[in-house]
Amino acid sequence: MDATTVGSLGEFGTISRITAGLPHAPAVSVGPGDDAAVFLVNGSSVTSVDVLVEGVHFRRDWVPAEMLGRRAVAVASADIEAMGAHQGAVLVGLTVPADIPVAWIDDLARGIRLECEAAGAALVGGDLTRGRDVVISVTVMGETRGAPPVLRSGAQAGDVVAFRGRLGWSAAGLAVLSRGFRSPRALVEAYQLPHVPYGAGAEAQLAGATAMIDVSDGLLADLGHIADASQVAIDLDSGRFEIPDPLHAVASATGADPLRFILTGGEDHALAATFPLGKVPPEWRVIGVVADGEPTVLVDGEPYGATPGWDHFRH
Amino acid sequence: MDATTVGSLGEFGTISRITAGLPHAPAVSVGPGDDAAVFLVNGSSVTSVDVLVEGVHFRRDWVPAEMLGRRAVAVASADIEAMGAHQGAVLVGLTVPADIPVAWIDDLARGIRLECEAAGAALVGGDLTRGRDVVISVTVMGETRGAPPVLRSGAQAGDVVAFRGRLGWSAAGLAVLSRGFRSPRALVEAYQLPHVPYGAGAEAQLAGATAMIDVSDGLLADLGHIADASQVAIDLDSGRFEIPDPLHAVASATGADPLRFILTGGEDHALAATFPLGKVPPEWRVIGVVADGEPTVLVDGEPYGATPGWDHFRH
Numbered sequence: 250m251d252a253t254t255v256g257s258l259g260e261f262g263t264i265s266r267i268t269a270g271l272p273h274a275p276a277v278s279v280g281p282g283d284d285a286a287v288f289l290v291n292g293s294s295v296t297s298v299d300v301l302v303e304g305v306h307f308r309r310d311w312v313p314a315e316m317l318g319r320r321a322v323a324v325a326s327a328d329i330e331a332m333g334a335h336q337g338a339v340l341v342g343l344t345v346p347a348d349i350p351v352a353w354i355d356d357l358a359r360g361i362r363l364e365c366e367a368a369g370a371a372l373v374g375g376d377l378t379r380g381r382d383v384v385i386s387v388t389v390m391g392e393t394r395g396a397p398p399v400l401r402s403g404a405q406a407g408d409v410v411a412f413r414g415r416l417g418w419s420a421a422g423l424a425v426l427s428r429g430f431r432s433p434r435a436l437v438e439a440y441q442l443p444h445v446p447y448g449a450g451a452e453a454q455l456a457g458a459t460a461m462i463d464v465s466d467g468l469l470a471d472l473g474h475i476a477d478a479s480q481v482a483i484d485l486d487s488g489r490f491e492i493p494d495p496l497h498a499v500a501s502a503t504g505a506d507p508l509r510f511i512l513t514g515g516e517d518h519a520l521a522a523t524f525p526l527g528k529v530p531p532e533w534r535v536i537g538v539v540a541d542g543e544p545t546v547l548v549d550g551e552p553y554g555a556t557p558g559w560d561h562f563r564h
Numbered sequence: 565m566d567a568t569t570v571g572s573l574g575e576f577g578t579i580s581r582i583t584a585g586l587p588h589a590p591a592v593s594v595g596p597g598d599d600a601a602v603f604l605v606n607g608s609s610v611t612s613v614d615v616l617v618e619g620v621h622f623r624r625d626w627v628p629a630e631m632l633g634r635r636a637v638a639v640a641s642a643d644i645e646a647m648g649a650h651q652g653a654v655l656v657g658l659t660v661p662a663d664i665p666v667a668w669i670d671d672l673a674r675g676i677r678l679e680c681e682a683a684g685a686a687l688v689g690g691d692l693t694r695g696r697d698v699v700i701s702v703t704v705m706g707e708t709r710g711a712p713p714v715l716r717s718g719a720q721a722g723d724v725v726a727f728r729g730r731l732g733w734s735a736a737g738l739a740v741l742s743r744g745f746r747s748p749r750a751l752v753e754a755y756q757l758p759h760v761p762y763g764a765g766a767e768a769q770l771a772g773a774t775a776m777i778d779v780s781d782g783l784l785a786d787l788g789h790i791a792d793a794s795q796v797a798i799d800l801d802s803g804r805f806e807i808p809d810p811l812h813a814v815a816s817a818t819g820a821d822p823l824r825f826i827l828t829g830g831e832d833h834a835l836a837a838t839f840p841l842g843k844v845p846p847e848w849r850v851i852g853v854v855a856d857g858e859p860t861v862l863v864d865g866e867p868y869g870a871t872p873g874w875d876h877f878r879h
Contacts, residue, residue, distance in 0.1 A: 284646035328599040386657040
């Protein structure tokens with residue numbers, strides 16, 4: 250009889266399914282299966298962990314397992330991009346209920362591996378445990394390859410602010426799902442899976458970015474972290490944003506301002522950075538300027554009248 | 565009014581409490597507060613993740629928060645020891661209910677920092693999220709400093725088997741707590757907090773250990789992993805084990821065989837290793853031999869008649 254749940258397959262059987270036939274990565278000398286993974290790091294190690302919790306960050310009926318696996322890796326990898334670093338290795342701490350179908354785990358593992366491939370990272374290890382809710386903890390380890398990382402604290406008066414990636418799509422997708430709809434499909438998919446602009450972080454570093462962050466909490470909130478860390482004021486020009494068609498559609502259907510999705514919606518994991526004037530790479534869109542002054546983020550010279558972002562314990 | 569729960573203090577306020585005044589580590593160029601941590605790695609990176617789940621690995625009423633913080637770091641750090649590597653940096657992914665008291669988080673954070681200090685690792689980052697149960701995911705990154713790691717697969721016929729650390733204490737402590745008792749106190753404390761023999765992994769590597777593992781699932785189960793990976797038979801000599809007094813006490817009170825705690829009890833995170841004859845460091849206790857043959861672990865030449873270890877989905 251086929252084992253159909255993780256509980257019947259057991260811990261070690263499930264791990265074997267996840268790790269079977271992992272592609273070989275040259276920098277990895279010890280992959281899954283020993284006490285720890287061993288791999289070469291080029292320059293300094295750049296490391297971040299992100300945890301996704303069922304019922305808080307996702308609902309299993311709203312995100313297919315493969316998308317969830319991809320998303321878990323994507324949100325952690327975005328932090329490596331935001332340092333201007335290169336992707337390296339991924340570890341996954343996975344907690345699941347015993348009655349979860351093995352097919353669900355297979356899909357999740359496929360998603361994890363696909364996103365690792367997209368990011369250019371090697372899946373090197375993890376831990377599998379039982380729990381009431383699905384909790385996915387992804388640690389990504391990147392490398393600087395000798396270049397200085399781009400911090401939040403380097404923005405300077407006279408710099409311009411630019412972003413690359415999508416803004417507001419995930420929040421609009423969530424608004425769609427929350428109202429019981431499944432379209433526009435592009436937005437629902439954007440909510441299920443952020444499109445991290447892999448390689449754009451290192452590109453920005455090379456171009457001379459002075460500060461950078463990935464947009465996880467919302468553009469205003471995350472630029473606020475740059476403003477605080479750099480002790481600068483940031484002023485965005487609302488006319489510089491292009492409103493994508495699907496955002497227009499959802500906004501008019503729900504009576505919302507589409508710019509609000511763009512300025513306050515999180516979880517798209519675009520990259521936002523500051524550059525010296527004239528140094529912005531071609532695919533980045535300039536949306537504002539950095540000035541001296543109290544740390545703040547303004548839109549068209551005024552405070553934006555909205556909750557600026559997401560606090561996991563306050564919403 | 566004082567904020568008394570994580571929910572009222574919020575995500576960023578809570579993170580600030582955890583990271584305030586972290587000691588400076590020379591290898592760490594970017595600590596908590598940016599998108600990712602940046603630190604120098606000496607040699608290759610050796611990395612492992614371990615997840616502790618409330619209701620599965622611990623009960624909040626059985627383990628004080630400070631002990632829990634220490635334990636979470638200890639179990640992950642033990643994997644770095646088991647590779648014969650040196651401790652480096654720690655990241656913590658923490659999921660807690662919104663109604664958890666801030667004082668509990670303070671205690672947990674103190675424990676995390678104390679154990680990092682004991683291990684010789686720097687706390688460099690983490691993630692804080694909300695969830696129904698407490699889930700603590702600890703990623704530890706060690707470094708080889710140029711020496712080859714000790715794998716599970718290197719044991720050879722003619723080697724001896726030895727361990728360093730405690731065996732059976734945690735399992736006996738759990739047996740005590742499960743029966744509603746709080747003593748012997750040494751065992752309850754051993755259950756709450758494993759004593760990882762920090763430095764013993766690198767010591768074994770230097771002495772020439774051929775294979776090594778940390779005892780998380782139980783000695784027989786974990787030596788079984790070495791036997792499988794190395795394709796060797798391991799034979800333990802029951803007369804070589806010393807039964808500590810508290811284990812005698814619990815065994816006679818519960819009618820159990822104290823050797824059973826030692827051979828099958830997990831979570832003490834002792835180190836078990838194989839060495840060429842004559843190469844065992846002084847503080848390690850020799851308990852058996854490695855021989856050619858089908859991969860198996862015997863006790864006094866016979867299979868040990870008991871469930872060999874712990875599978876999180878089967879118990």
